[in-house]
Amino acid sequence: MTSEQRRIQPRKQPRQVRAELTRQRILAAAAHIFAEYGYAAGTTNRIAEQARVSIGSLYQYYPNKDAILAELLTRHLDxxxxxxxxxxxxxxxxxxxxxxxxxxxxxxxxxxxxxxxxxxxxxxxxxxxxxxxxxxxxxxxxxxxxxxxxxxxxxxxxxxxxxxxxxxxxxxxxxxxxxxxxxxxxxxxxxxxxxxxxxxxxxxxxx
Amino acid sequence: MTSEQRRIQPRKQPRQVRAELTRQRILAAAAHIFAEYGYAAGTTNRIAEQARVSIGSLYQYYPNKDAILAELLTRHLDxxxxxxxxxxxxxxxxxxxxxxxxxxxxxxxxxxxxxxxxxxxxxxxxxxxxxxxxxxxxxxxxxxxxxxxxxxxxxxxxxxxxxxxxxxxxxxxxxxxxxxxxxxxxxxxxxxxxxxxxxxxxxxxxx
DNA sequence: GTCTATACATAGATAGAC
DNA sequence: GTCTATCTATGTATAGAC
Incomplete structure (x- = not known):
């Protein structure tokens, strides 16, 4: 692979794939945290930390805490x-x-x-x-x-x-x-x- | 009953009885509030309000929120x-x-x-x-x-x-x-x- | 896209007057 | 014993720099 080619297609990880991966990491982290601490004590800060994402990033993927748990529940029901x-x-x-x-x-x-x-x-x-x-x-x-x-x-x-x-x-x-x-x-x-x-x-x- | 007697024994409601009554009122209020709102949303303020006691008084009877629920649970287990x-x-x-x-x-x-x-x-x-x-x-x-x-x-x-x-x-x-x-x-x-x-x-x- | 810093809300709990 | 006022902590969520 030449540097010429790199300049034309610099990103190895297309945006959507990376984003989806981060989403999944947050979800997995949330599952872990909720299971360990319960809903109330399973804070968004802890979830973000566990997912190795900042709290700000977390809110880029989910509008609020409930939405995270709702997606986990939906997954299970499905x-x-x-x-x-x-x-x-x-x-x-x-x-x-x-x-x-x-x-x-x-x-x-x-x-x-x-x-x-x-x-x-x-x-x-x-x-x-x-x-x-x-x-x-x-x-x-x-x-x-x-x-x-x-x-x-x-x-x-x-x-x-x-x-x-x-x-x-x-x-x-x-x-x-x-x-x-x-x-x-x-x-x-x-x-x-x-x-x-x-x-x-x-x-x-x-x- | 003469006023002479009243001066000697002025309190009609002995302290402990009154206090016990208040305790029970708080407990009953807590039962009601917890049942309706759940544990997290069943705030001490709401409990105090329901019991018609100030939040300050509530804390004279119970050291903290958990103690209230613990007593309710103990009651049931007994x-x-x-x-x-x-x-x-x-x-x-x-x-x-x-x-x-x-x-x-x-x-x-x-x-x-x-x-x-x-x-x-x-x-x-x-x-x-x-x-x-x-x-x-x-x-x-x-x-x-x-x-x-x-x-x-x-x-x-x-x-x-x-x-x-x-x-x-x-x-x-x-x-x-x-x-x-x-x-x-x-x-x-x-x-x-x-x-x-x-x-x-x-x-x-x-x- | 990701971060840090911070605003905002609300809860538990306490201090101190009466 | 009871109140009001307030402190402190914590959690959710957002703003704005990079």
Whole structure:
């Protein structure tokens, strides 16, 4: 490469690529800081420091602190595959236990990434109307799909499908959420097995 | 009552009683404010205002903001009767379902007081080492008592008693916690029935 | 594009009068 | 014991130089 060429195309890193990289660095830093300090104590200064960017630069990429956490949350919500999993099994004659297992497994999977950050986001994220609405919608989608399943599947004997759907959704989501992050962490395979047994048994029991 | 007597005993409200009353007013106000605004936005100024006390007076009763929330949390923890309930049934030959029902019922009962405040306290309370230690101890106490029960009771067939105890404790505590406070609140009797059925079935199933 | 310096807001907490 | 006034700290966000 001659110096002649350098003069014509001096920048090796095109602007947009570099900028996107910085954005990602800030986001990663924010995930780390929020997970460690929580939302309130996870200050923009700390985030900037962790990302090795000045506070001024940080604000060039995000308009405010909430926007950072909102993007992290959006990312996670987009990665949630649990309801799709349920839908995929809707019209197939698989055994109930198998469907439940895939569902539980997917939920566990969604939580492995960064359980601490997840806790912070769910518990302390600023509940903007728009974000809250998205979360609620996703929750109800899951409950709805679950109820559909209960209504169709021949093995299901539980009477009150509506309450059952809510209970199962809460049970799986919450216990996974808690036990994955908890100290003295449970063995994940065991958690999956026991959860599947408990839920499947409940749905199949005739009372 | 003559004015002579009044001069000898002029105060109708002895100091300590009045002070205790003020303390309680501040605490009640704090409960209200925290439940409505959350921990961070539940400022000491707002609490003082709600209690109709000046901010200066508030600090005469509590050394700092955290101390107020800590006392609220302590109050709640002291009111937790779930583990005692379990112990009371330890050596009695009651049917498993009945024991589980009493346990679930107690947990629900503990959450009826002020679900919103409870959520705030559990999710956003400043995790001081001392407080965290108390909570963890209580949790493990509950898991321990549950495990004892599973080990003794003849109806219990689940193999991994340890995992089962943790799963049951989490399931009951968390689902109650969530569903009692959730909008479109579930019927509590139904919640109790379904939860009891799910847990009992799980514990009795031979796989 | 990135930095430093700083404005601005608000919270927790204290001092000192009454 | 209670108040008002105020201090101090800290965090978000912006301005302007380079």
């Amino acid at each position: 990665g949630d595959r649990a309801t799709e999993t349920l839908r995929a099994h809707k019209d197939r004659p698989d055994p109930l236990e198998q469907i439940v297992r895939v569902f539980v497994h997917t939920v566990i999977d969604n939580h492995l990434d960064d359980p601490e950050l997840l806790r912070i986001m769910i518990e302390q994220a600023p509940r903007s109307a728009e974000l809250l609405e998205r979360i609620t919608r996703l929750e109800w989608e899951m409950v709805g799909d679950l109820r559909d399943l209960l209504n169709r599947h021949p093995e299901v004997r539980v009477h009150d499908k509506d309450t059952a759907a809510r209970l199962v959704a809460s049970t799986v989501e919450l216990t996974v959420h808690q036990l994955v992050a908890s100290p003295g962490s449970i063995d994940l395979t065991r958690l999956e097995n026991e959860l599947v047994a408990m839920v499947t048994g409940y749905l199949r029991a005739d009372r | 009111g937790d009767r779930a583990t005692e309930t379990l112990r009371a049934h330890k050596d009695r030959p009651d049917p498993l379902e009945q024991i589980v029902r009493v346990f679930v019922h107690t947990v629900i009962d503990n959450h009826l007081d002020d679900p919103e405040l409870l959520r705030i306290m559990i999710e956003q309370a400043p995790r001081s080492a001392e407080l965290l230690e108390r909570i963890t101890r209580l949790e493990w106490e509950m898991v321990g008592d549950l495990r004892d029960l599973l080990n003794r009771h003849p109806e219990v067939r689940v193999h991994d008693k340890d995992t089962a105890a943790r799963l049951v404790a989490s399931t009951v505590e968390l689902t109650v916690h969530q569903l009692v406070a959730s909008p479109g609140s579930i019927d509590l009797t139904r919640l109790e029935n379904e939860l009891v059925a799910m847990v009992t079935g799980y514990l009795r199933a031979d796989r």
